[in-house]
Amino acid sequence: MAYVIEAHDLRKSFRGQEAVRGVDLAVRRGEIFALLGPNGAGKTTTIRMLATLLRPDAGAARVCGCDVAADADGVRSRISVTGQYAALDESLTGRQNATLFARLHGYSRREAQAQAAELLEAFGLADAGGRTVATYSGGMRRRLDLAVGILSRPEAMFLDEPTTGLDPQSRRELWEAVRRLAKAGTTILLTTQYLEEADQLADRIGFIA
Amino acid sequence: MNLSLLSEERKPAMRRPGSLTATALFAQRTLYHMRNNGFGLAIEAVVSPIVLLLIFTFLFGGAIEGSVSGYIQYLLPGILVLTVVPMSVYSGTTLCNDLAKGVYARFRTMPFWQPAAVFGSVVAEGLRYAAALLVVLTAGLALGFRPDDGIAGAALSGLYVLFFAYGASWVFAFIGTAAKRPETVSGTSMMIVYPLLFASNVLVDTSTMPGWLQAAIDANPISIAVELTRGLIHGTADALDIAAGLGVGLLPIAVFAPWTVHAYLTKGLR
Numbered sequence: 001m002a003y004v005i006e007a008h009d010l011r012k013s014f015r016g017q018e019a020v021r022g023v024d025l026a027v028r029r030g031e032i033f034a035l036l037g038p039n040g041a042g043k044t045t046t047i048r049m050l051a052t053l054l055r056p057d058a059g060a061a062r063v064c065g066c067d068v069a070a071d072a073d074g075v076r077s078r079i080s081v082t083g084q085y086a087a088l089d090e091s092l093t094g095r096q097n098a099t100l101f102a103r104l105h106g107y108s109r110r111e112a113q114a115q116a117a118e119l120l121e122a123f124g125l126a127d128a129g130g131r132t133v134a135t136y137s138g139g140m141r142r143r144l145d146l147a148v149g150i151l152s153r154p155e156a157m158f159l160d161e162p163t164t165g166l167d168p169q170s171r172r173e174l175w176e177a178v179r180r181l182a183k184a185g186t187t188i189l190l191t192t193q194y195l196e197e198a199d200q201l202a203d204r205i206g207f208i209a
Numbered sequence: 210m211n212l213s214l215l216s217e218e219r220k221p222a223m224r225r226p227g228s229l230t231a232t233a234l235f236a237q238r239t240l241y242h243m244r245n246n247g248f249g250l251a252i253e254a255v256v257s258p259i260v261l262l263l264i265f266t267f268l269f270g271g272a273i274e275g276s277v278s279g280y281i282q283y284l285l286p287g288i289l290v291l292t293v294v295p296m297s298v299y300s301g302t303t304l305c306n307d308l309a310k311g312v313y314a315r316f317r318t319m320p321f322w323q324p325a326a327v328f329g330s331v332v333a334e335g336l337r338y339a340a341a342l343l344v345v346l347t348a349g350l351a352l353g354f355r356p357d358d359g360i361a362g363a364a365l366s367g368l369y370v371l372f373f374a375y376g377a378s379w380v381f382a383f384i385g386t387a388a389k390r391p392e393t394v395s396g397t398s399m400m401i402v403y404p405l406l407f408a409s410n411v412l413v414d415t416s417t418m419p420g421w422l423q424a425a426i427d428a429n430p431i432s433i434a435v436e437l438t439r440g441l442i443h444g445t446a447d448a449l450d451i452a453a454g455l456g457v458g459l460l461p462i463a464v465f466a467p468w469t470v471h472a473y474l475t476k477g478l479r
């Protein structure tokens with residue numbers, strides 16, 4: 001497999017408005033690829049199509065060797081997605097979230113608890129693990145979001161504006177986490193509106209406007 | 210940050226959960242919600258049913274039936290329904306909440322049996338209904354309610370109300386997948402629930418009403434459900450009551466359960 005994420009001429013319109021006008025991209029294994037563009041450029045729509053959350057109107061994409069249209073389940077079992085807002089259950093505690101998602105990924109009860117404990121520790125959330133996510137700061141949510149995202153050991157991760165709304169300290173912590181994930185072999189496609197973030201973090205940058 | 214757990218040799222076994230396991234996990238999630246919000250559960254399943262029962266028994270008891278102990282024999286089965294049906298609106302708010310937040314995107318990109326997210330929460334809601342039913346029955350017994358058909362009748366009618374509430378919960382679950390915001394779900398649902406609850410035979414006997422009104426009130430699905438609940442608890446239910454009562458519970462399940470699951474699965478995919 002040459003590329004982990006490949007898209008060719010992806011297009012999507014909403015009510016006649018073209019949101020994505022023919023995106024082509026190719027991302028190699030272990031690479032951090034940043035999709036840079038202003039609000040409304042179609043970054044989120046592109047990610048949602050690649051993550052099988054939206055059906056493209058035209059074009060084709062393969063993620064981890066699976067076609068996003070023909071084999072959505074194959075894609076889903078190999079990726080993880082985090083949106084602009086943390087994809088967590090706010091009424092559950094950090095630990096309950098991590099354990100629930102681990103179980104849904106198919107870990108045994110004991111393994112799920114061990115994984116949850118280890119990830120909370122690694123992401124600096126061990127002390128906050130017993131509090132509901134509703135009480136977390138923005139930075140804590142994003143970190144938990146990432147932690148939950150790697151439970152399945154995804155080959156590719158899609159991060160939609162992972163640092164929007166974070167303070168500089170939390171942002172640097174999140175960058176560090178992303179770098180380590182990539183170093184461990186995870187392919188990362190992220191969107192951002194900040195040139196600095198793309199510049200600091202990404203191996204390659206794609207512009208979308 | 211230590212990410213040694215990401216190395217390949219530490220990759221633990223993962224087996225895609227079956228549909229039952231996934232459903233059980235979502236049921237457990239709902240139980241966690243209840244546990245994390247124990248205060249809300251206590252108010253909703255314990256305090257508010259008792260308050261309702263006291264208000265209707267003492268305020269209406271003298272005026273309608275002439276005596277509190279006489280009226281409660283008529284009222285209590287209706288209060289069972291009156292308590293549980295508004296609680297079933299929650300299945301809609303939960304679904305709408307999931308759909309409105311990013312957590313839906315995460316669920317959708319995980320390779321488990323997707324309808325589990327809908328079924329699991331609806332199933333677990335039953336525990337709240339059962340708790341409220343027990344509270345109302347116990348409080349009723351303390352106030353002088355005596356089921357003519359004994360424990361068996363009370364248990365049967367409790368089971369029936371549980372079943373009926375499950376039926377109702379699918380209507381609200383569907384509203385939950387159609388609405389944009391959770392506030393809309395409760396608003397819309399209450400607009401349906403309260404007129405139906407009060408324009409029924411929950412509080413008053415329909416036999417004193419003019420013919421056209423009686424016909425209308427008796428056709429209200431709530432009246433049909435309450436009729437069967439009363440019949441079961443006092444041992445007077447006939448085959449027609451049972452058929453009609455089961456029908457008004459099954460109909461919303463047959464119509465709205467598939468519709469809800471379909472709406473959930475296709476939300477935002479167009």
